[in-house]
Amino acid sequence: MKSGLECTPCIIRQTLNTLRASDCDDKISEKVIREVLKKLRKIDYDRSPAYNSDIAYHTFSDITGIEDPYHDVKIKYNKAAMKLYSKLEKIVRNSADRLYSAAKIAIAGNVIDFGVHLTGRRSLDLEDVIEEIKKIPISHDDFHIFAEDLKNADNILYIADNAGEIVFDRIFINQIIREGKRVVVSVKSDPIINDATMDDVRQVRLDSLVKIIETGNNCIGVNFKLASEEFLREFESADIIISKGQGNYESLDEIEGKNIFFLLKAKCEKVARELGVQYLDIVFKRSKYYK
Numbered sequence: 001m002k003s004g005l006e007c008t009p010c011i012i013r014q015t016l017n018t019l020r021a022s023d024c025d026d027k028i029s030e031k032v033i034r035e036v037l038k039k040l041r042k043i044d045y046d047r048s049p050a051y052n053s054d055i056a057y058h059t060f061s062d063i064t065g066i067e068d069p070y071h072d073v074k075i076k077y078n079k080a081a082m083k084l085y086s087k088l089e090k091i092v093r094n095s096a097d098r099l100y101s102a103a104k105i106a107i108a109g110n111v112i113d114f115g116v117h118l119t120g121r122r123s124l125d126l127e128d129v130i131e132e133i134k135k136i137p138i139s140h141d142d143f144h145i146f147a148e149d150l151k152n153a154d155n156i157l158y159i160a161d162n163a164g165e166i167v168f169d170r171i172f173i174n175q176i177i178r179e180g181k182r183v184v185v186s187v188k189s190d191p192i193i194n195d196a197t198m199d200d201v202r203q204v205r206l207d208s209l210v211k212i213i214e215t216g217n218n219c220i221g222v223n224f225k226l227a228s229e230e231f232l233r234e235f236e237s238a239d240i241i242i243s244k245g246q247g248n249y250e251s252l253d254e255i256e257g258k259n260i261f262f263l264l265k266a267k268c269e270k271v272a273r274e275l276g277v278q279y280l281d282i283v284f285k286r287s288k289y290y291k
Contacts, residue, residue: 001250003045003052004270010049011040015056018193022060022069032063049270050221050250057192057220068191070163077164077194078203081109088171099150100143102175103263104136107282109168110161110245110265139281146240146261146286150179153239153259158185158210159222159252161245161264162193163200169244170206183210184234190218195247221251246271253287260287 015036019029039055061067068074088105095101150156156176160166166187173183185206187196198214201207216228224232235241241260243252249262253274262285266272272279 001048001253001271001274003043003047003049005045006268006270007045007049007052008040008043010268011043011053011056012036014053014193015060018057018060018069021073022064022066024064028064032060035059035063048221048250049268050247051219051223053220053247054192070194071191074163074194074200075203078167078200081164081167082204085167085170088168092171092175099147099175099179102172103143103146103284104138105168106172106244107138107263107265107284108136109165110263136282138284139277140275140283140285142261142286143284146284149240149259150176150181154182155234155238156181156183156240156242157234157238158183158242159244159248160185160187160196161248163196164194165244166196166200166206167204170204170209173206173210177209184213184238185210186213186215186231186234188218189214189216189228192218192220195220221247221249223251249275254289255287256289258287259290261285262287 012033015033019032024032036056036059039059043052043055060069091105092098092101158169158173160169169185173185176183185201187198187201189197191197195218198207198212201212206212213230213234214228215222215231217223217226219226235258239259241258243249243260243262245264246267249264249271252260253262262283264283266275266277266279266281266283269279272281275281275283275285277283
């Protein structure tokens with residue numbers, strides 16, 4: 001997916017959100033903004049929005065020395081989500097189609113995105129997420145294809161997105177394992193926005209359920225040039241790839257020959273257009289490049 005003109009002000013907004021979340025003073029904030037604006041003069045619109053959004057976060061960290069501006073907030077949402085885990089399990093147990101219900105829970109968890117919606121001062125009511133799960137409509141729903149493909153699949157690569165959200169992912173992953181499948185989950189090697197890292201995985205005990213690997217970098221989405229050998233090996237050998245969130249979609253939507261399923265909420269107009277849905281719609285969509 002290529003970037004659009006609307007990506008430029010979005011990158012600036014993400015920079016401002018991160019500065020506010022970190023309570024940076026005006027002098028430092030001005031320095032960060034000026035450097036981001038300088039880099040945006042040479043933005044490559046042929047690159048994905050995920051790739052270009054790295055400008056905001058890497059510039060922020062380089063100048064401020066703050067490597068994980070959302071560290072405390074991630075811990076907060078991991079803990080809050082874990083308190084809901086038994087309720088999430090109950091929803092699945094009481095549903096007619098447990099795998100589908102678990103998939104909807106995983107998608108609903110994608111609303112937890114500090115980079116897009118939060119400034120560090122606003123809060124997110126995870127109880128509202130529970131209510132959303134019960135009535136969530138999926139605008140583009142390829143779950144039936146996924147369920148059929150899963151029958152003949154052995155190895156699943158689950159590309160995780162955000163902290164907090166990984167608790168919701170755990171529900172879906174557990175159901176896939178119950179289908180007799182091997183699941184490997186990938187997380188970021190170092191902090192970037194609120195993306196899940198190994199620390200987050202340990203906090204929610206996902207590492208006790210499945211093998212966890214690191215991407216080899218702290219780039220938004222998937223950056224193959226900077227990816228670890230282990231990630232590349234699991235990506236290549238996977239029968240099915242589950243891609244969570246918008247950043248992963250932006251960087252994987254044109255990959256050919258891999259059976260990728262994108263689970264996300266369209267949090268910007270451009271991504272919604274690319275998906276053929278409305279802004280803030282939910283999708284469970286198989287890659288159009290897989291035949």
